[in-house]
Amino acid sequence: MKRYDCLRAIAPHFGEELVITNLGAVRHEWQALRPHHGNYHLQNLGLTSSMALGLALALPHRKIVAFDGDGSLLLNLGSLATIANQHPKNLIHVVFDNECYESSRGAPTATAGQADLAAVAHGCGFANVITAMTVAEFEKGFLQAFNDKDLYFILAKVEAGAGDVPAAALDSQENKYLFVRYIEKSENLKILTSTLSRASESRSR
Amino acid sequence: MKREVATEIVDSLKEAGVDFVASLTEANLHDLVMALGEDKAIHHVPVTREEEGIGICAGAYLGGKKPAMVMMNAGFLLSTNALATVCIHPGIPVLMLIGHSGGVGEENAGHATVGALTEPVLQAMHIVYEKVGCFEQIRPTIRDSQMLARSSRRPTAIVLNKQALR
Numbered sequence: 001m002k003r004y005d006c007l008r009a010i011a012p013h014f015g016e017e018l019v020i021t022n023l024g025a026v027r028h029e030w031q032a033l034r035p036h037h038g039n040y041h042l043q044n045l046g047l048t049s050s051m052a053l054g055l056a057l058a059l060p061h062r063k064i065v066a067f068d069g070d071g072s073l074l075l076n077l078g079s080l081a082t083i084a085n086q087h088p089k090n091l092i093h094v095v096f097d098n099e100c101y102e103s104s105r106g107a108p109t110a111t112a113g114q115a116d117l118a119a120v121a122h123g124c125g126f127a128n129v130i131t132a133m134t135v136a137e138f139e140k141g142f143l144q145a146f147n148d149k150d151l152y153f154i155l156a157k158v159e160a161g162a163g164d165v166p167a168a169a170l171d172s173q174e175n176k177y178l179f180v181r182y183i184e185k186s187e188n189l190k191i192l193t194s195t196l197s198r199a200s201e202s203r204s205r
Numbered sequence: 206m207k208r209e210v211a212t213e214i215v216d217s218l219k220e221a222g223v224d225f226v227a228s229l230t231e232a233n234l235h236d237l238v239m240a241l242g243e244d245k246a247i248h249h250v251p252v253t254r255e256e257e258g259i260g261i262c263a264g265a266y267l268g269g270k271k272p273a274m275v276m277m278n279a280g281f282l283l284s285t286n287a288l289a290t291v292c293i294h295p296g297i298p299v300l301m302l303i304g305h306s307g308g309v310g311e312e313n314a315g316h317a318t319v320g321a322l323t324e325p326v327l328q329a330m331h332i333v334y335e336k337v338g339c340f341e342q343i344r345p346t347i348r349d350s351q352m353l354a355r356s357s358r359r360p361t362a363i364v365l366n367k368q369a370l371r
Contacts, residue, residue: 043295044287047260051261052264055267055268057261057270058264076257078253079253079257081253176297179267183269193355
């Protein structure tokens, strides 16, 4: 199965859920399938799971979905132990495992050898671990997690290859401001500080 | 670190609005990390590697928390790519409290290189930092460093030397 087909199967189910995407083609695929200010496209390899954990702990009433990759998670395996110990019930950690560094021209990752990321997640303390080999299995497993109120780890074993989508036009600064303004509005929160001009002080005296 | 120093740091963080702290412990930070774990007003996340904590703090900020990261300078050096890509590049603040192994008062020769590299790396990353060496400086420095982190949307750092940590 292809990652794009997995994403295409679940995208129609999304409403106001918040999504963190890994570096690589997944961000362009997801932005094309579900253009929304609640998508945060991380410009870092490795910290997708950690960013999603921080967001999930900050907003426990919102569903948070991380679209991670094998190369990324292998850089940050310890995050699975931290996530399992924190146990945010609103987080779904999806790993698209293509067994290679696809965006870096395809050299194999450790999962092309002996490593099994689902077993690692289970060993770190995730109670709900799903491995999907087909799009139907992925859709079924994801919707189970999506409709449940618990922490899930979903390993999707995919072939390499990106969907035929345009490049997402967001850059990191723009993405941050759009995401934060969306959170401020939807959560009635003040995140970005602002200060009045001193001229306003004299007027208010 | 004496227990009253740990209490002063925790109280100062709360007074500055910090409500979320990721940490990786070390002998000098032990009392602080334990105090953070006991405090009900701060969500404390012990991490397995410092750069993981930078990612967690950045995610918490996006969700409206006011995060801080507690670590030693070895962990700061380990976190430089995370700070560059996750915080500085998009403009996400995180207050860092960094214990200064190999700084003034250091007895262990093994920490000398990490100690000497800490400030030059902070400067190279254009991270504004303050050095704290005594109890009285803790509260105002945490308040002002957090103020700058929030207003500048950038990470800031407080480097706590051995004297402050004793």
